[in-house]
Amino acid sequence: GNSVTQMEGPVTLSEEAFLTINCTYTATGYPSLFWYVQYPGEGLQLLLKATKADDKGSNKGFEATYRKETTSFHLEKGSVQVSDSAVYFCALSDTGNQFYFGTGTSLTVIP
């Protein structure tokens, strides 16, 4: 079946540090891959997506590349800010339009 595994948190970084949040997936077929972000007290917001192998999604300085050979979609940012503190979810969408989410990784950025 389909599933998403992402690195356990919480992650605490200093401002301007490099961020990587690992995400691997299991899927039949060719899913679309997503990163969503959830700020305190809010719902999830789409951060970026990639729909096929080797696609790179990017937004607000965040990037992730769809790696079919390693079934991965790791989230990276070169220099995090305090405002990036949130919970990040990796997700996939299969051909049946059903979404599968990881358990979320909490990020705290300290000044």
Next chain:
Amino acid sequence: KAGVTQTPRYLIKTRGQQVTLSCSPISGHRSVSWYQQTPGQGLQFLFEYFSETQRNKGNFPGRFSGRQFSNSRSEMNVSTLELGDSALYLCASSLAGDIQYFGAGTRLSVL
């Protein structure tokens, strides 16, 4: 364009009661999905409705049910509430089954 609206934002119920949550999708979106979010389990898929028909269903007991109206608004109902049903319930709407747009959620506390 208005986003996904969920009402109420907060609910407190006691064990054995039932509850109905409401979700109004983004105008024009015909797909509505429901998720249960808990600290230990992350986001778990409940069900998805498209044009008033349940198209996908997660692995939840029959106490959890939903429906969708002709205007695409959706409700979910939980009967015979248990303490373990305390969670944030998120609704997401989608236009073409690709990107999901989330509401802020309904926080349900069962005492």
